[in-house]
Amino acid sequence: MTMVTTPTQIKEAAEAAPVSRPSAPSEMTKKIRHVAAITLPPLIGLIILLGLWELACQTKGAMLPPPSKVLADTKELILDPFFDNGGTDKGLFWHLSASLQRVAMGFSLSAVVGILLGMVIGQSQLAMRALDPIFQVLRTVPPLAWLPISLAAFKAADPSAIFVIFITSVWPIILNTAVGVRNIPQDYRNVAAVLRLSPVEFFAKIAMPASVPYIFTGLKIGIGLSWLAIVAAEMLIGGVGIGFFIWDAWNSSLMSEIILALVYVGLVGFALDRLITVIGKKVSG
């Protein structure tokens, strides 16, 4: 594993353990081994996957380009994500940022509405009995099925896309928040009762913090669904956005660009998921 160390690291390792016995590994080597143990397996997995893909698509009559060709075809797109030739002819950065803006708006809306509704349903038996069956049915409607209705309602592409994100991601947030509120220990409710906390105080000081782990489970599922929905919705509504970019590339038969866009979509989705996890850890302390 020490093969990957740089000369400076080796020097540091030597300085850190001046009296090191040859058999016992120094602290520095241990650290390097630890990092290597985490980073090497996924790296090897990726190389094997790319190798298989390269081999499979090298054969004559292959319908999809091998990774080497994807890289060659999309070199300019990768190196210059910021170009802007007007219209929809923009760099990938602009497409991704347009998609992310729509997700930010739709998801923020669904977080606020979802947490509030979830609190109400979790707290009130009546509200739960009234609304839960409706939610259970509505949450199974696929994202794109909402698009025609929202286009008809908003008569504009952007609000419709935002609405589709909202309506797709709001259900897991509602349902998980409600479960969190229902699971608030009776002890905490007794404390609130003895202190005569008002409903608003109970919400802010007990219900919210007590259900934070559940809320963030909902938010994590929600952000994933938002990202799924926006790519699909943008394929249909057009304009600037990573979904439209993929659709546009398909219409021009630019397979390499589609593959590059898929990689970016995956990386951004992964980053969004991690972001919510990190915020969740920060909030719950």
Next chain:
Amino acid sequence: MSAYLSIDDVGITFQTEKGSFRALDHVNLKVDKGEFISIIGHSGCGKSTILNIVAGLLQATEGGVLLENREVDSPGPDRAVVFQNHSLLPWLSVYDNVALAVDKVHSKTKSKEERHAWIMHNLQLVRMDHAKDKRPGEISGGMKQRVGIARALAMEPKVLLLDEPFGALDALTRAHLQDSLLEIQRRLGNTVMMITHDVDEAVLLSDRIVMMSNGPAATIAQVLKVDLAHPRRRVELADDPTYNHYRAEVLRFLHGHAPASVAA
């Protein structure tokens, strides 16, 4: 003169899926201001139910509770409860757990500085001021219970309700906390009602011990007045014939009233 706290002919029936269950029947008790009362009985005799009715967390089916001649019908900070499992909010520091109560109860009567001083005063009372910035997850069970007591005391309740406060603690920690509680109660003159199943705890701390018959339809079977001078020190009392007499009396009662399953 009417009593400070009076439990008048309280009965409670729970409706369960298997039908109704009569938990308490004709419970009568008068408590004077500054008195320390223990309620002792076998598990399932409804002693916690009495406490919850006084706290207002449960509603009696018949009868009622009067505190300073006003009927108790809902929970409130004038009847602060120390729960068996401490019930501190885990996302708040020790200080903030007490502050939650102080800021709510004393928001109109104390300024911000006074409230801070009052929080620290109560943490010092239970000797937990050194851990004020710790979360409940970072302190021991005994320390959590101390903070629970500080939170309850900080509300300046008319009656302090303790629901088996030391039941989950090891013997040594329990003894320390009993001594602290006794000392604090003597100093502040709180009216205390404590649920316990520990005979020594009851005799050491109480002015009167209320002994409950077994459920269903449990009621007060006997009340024992504990005439021991203060300050009471557990080591000296261990050889005290009066102390041991009271102790034996409670033990005799509990054995005489053993539930059928235990007696068999």
